[in-house]
Amino acid sequence: MAIKLSKAEKKVEYDKKLCRLLDEYTKVLIAAADNVGSNQLQNIRKGLRGDSIILMGKNTLIRRCIKIHAEKSGNKDYLNLLPLLVGNVGLIFTKGDLKEVSEEVAKYKVGAPARVGLVAPIDVVVPPGNTGLDPSQTSFFQVLNIPTKINKGTVEIITPVELIKKGDKVGSSEAALLSKLGIRPFSYGLIIQSVYDSGSVFSPEVLDLTEDDLIERFASGVSVVTSLSLALSYPTLAAAPHMFINAYKNVLAVALATEYSFPQAEQVKEYLKDPSKFAVAAPVAAADTSAAAPAAAKEEEKKDEPAEESDDEIGFSLFDE
The missing domain is CATH 3.30.70.1730 (Ribosomal protein L10, N-terminal RNA-binding domain)
Structure with missing residues (x-):
């Protein structure tokens, strides 16, 4: 014991x-x-x-x-x-x-019925369709202003109706109707x-949160830190690459505008002196395409020329007597 x-x-x-x-x-x-x-x-x-x-x-x-x-x-x-x-x-x-x-x-x-006085945790919507109830039960629908019609001897709801809003208390009429319809709207x-x-x-x-969500949040945070660091000219690991690139651009601009030079600026100056060096050698595929273009044009010209018909095919000759 x-x-x-x-x-x-x-x-x-x-x-x-x-x-x-x-x-x-x-x-x-x-x-x-x-x-x-x-x-x-x-x-x-x-x-x-x-x-x-x-x-x-x-x-x-x-x-x-x-x-x-x-x-x-x-x-x-x-x-x-x-x-x-x-x-x-x-x-x-x-x-x-x-x-x-x-x-x-x-x-x-588990599902639970709507009991009287219970605070609704969600919105309760009565769907349209045949309820299976006989016409004598229309009083429930009239009290709740639910549009219905009689179809084949049973009550049919015409349109979906929001019966109970989230946070509202369940009334006796709502509870009775949901019970008759066999609807258990809540789950606990x-x-x-x-x-x-x-x-x-x-x-x-x-x-x-997934790993993708964490990466996205982290990237967003790094972006904010970078923007703030650049705006304040305060060096951080996130902003350092951008600061170095911006500094290089400034020094390069000075070198191009003056006679001052450094190794990384020599190639840019050389290109500016001779713009033709900007042209990159055309890819092999492009060369093949340009070479094939005249041949294709010639073939097209041949197709456009009408075939000469012989006199014999027409059925007479200029020299026929």
Whole structure:
């Protein structure tokens, strides 16, 4: 028979478990758990079993445990978790890849009906089409100003209608209509709100970034640094190549305008003295093309000349008697 622990003993055990997890794991996903049932949460635990552990509890108790553990261990990084403990949230401690764990958690969303008084997390749109309801049910549609018609003894919705807007509370009429239509518009599950990794806290959108996104962001940052450095004439690694090229252009311009010269300017001066040297030898292909052009022209001329017909082919001769 299991011994039932007192409330104080449960807090002590919970504190030990949380401290052990903080020491063992360096990566934590903070997830909102609104409208998540116990069975659904159990399925998520099974799906994450192996590399991850889900810990639920009161925010005040978790904050207290983290503060005490941070003071005892001397690791102040844990304190970055405190501002994230707002609302109905849970902690997912993991040793796996953060993106993979986040995607695994997202798989366990379940559909839910629109209950009266519930705040809609998304817009709810009723699609057009046959509802399968008999004409006596038209009162629901009339109350909600949904255009309908009777088609083959059933109610048919003519156009799509935005029934509930995101952030609005679900009314009794909307809930009853969606129930009759068999529409379960909402889905609930653990929603990752923040990511903690070795003291750093960032948004879960960062997990979706690819290497191409990082390269693009880095290139954009380098471009900004380069522009700023050139505008301020402040040397940086990003702006150094451009500064050297601009300096070379300035010195070259001085050398061309004066008798001063240096090795890199000699060839440019030589070209300016004799512009014909700018001409590059034509490629072999171009030479072949130019050589073949007269031959092609001759062949075309031959084709244009009409073939001379012999008198014999015409059927008479100038010398026929």
